[in-house]
Amino acid sequence: MRLSEATQRVIELARKISDYYTVELPKWHPQYPVVGQDEPTAPPPPEEVKLKDFLDSLPAEVVYQILAIMDLGREDIDAAELTGNYETLKEQYGDPQDAAALMLSNAALADQLTDGLAELQRRQISVDRLPSKKAGVRKR
16 A cells, blocks of 8 residues: 555544544533543544554554654654654654554644645655655765
8 A cells, every 4th residue: 555545544534533523522521622531521433443453554664654744744844854754753653553542642633644745745745755764875
């Protein structure tokens, strides 16, 4: 599966999760967006499990690339920093499941990935050709 396809699948599932909570949380919490600690909350939508399973099925490289696109969409990095950010994410999370957990907990995931993809397109960078590691320096 290409990175663009994987990213679109994550966006699709994350958008369904966000839409679900937008409708359901006000029903469960009378003072929404304020949520009391002892208030029961809406059950999770089935898309949460689907998103977790999908992220867990992806190669580690793809998980970190999607996370880098999210960082780009959040404006945490510039497009020129994608390669270095990818390496930092690998070091920071070590386990792709930890990186996936971060994405699963991000309510704005779909919007941030959409914004990241738009920035790549604006910069004429192919999402399917994102570097996944720093280019080596040739020795003469």
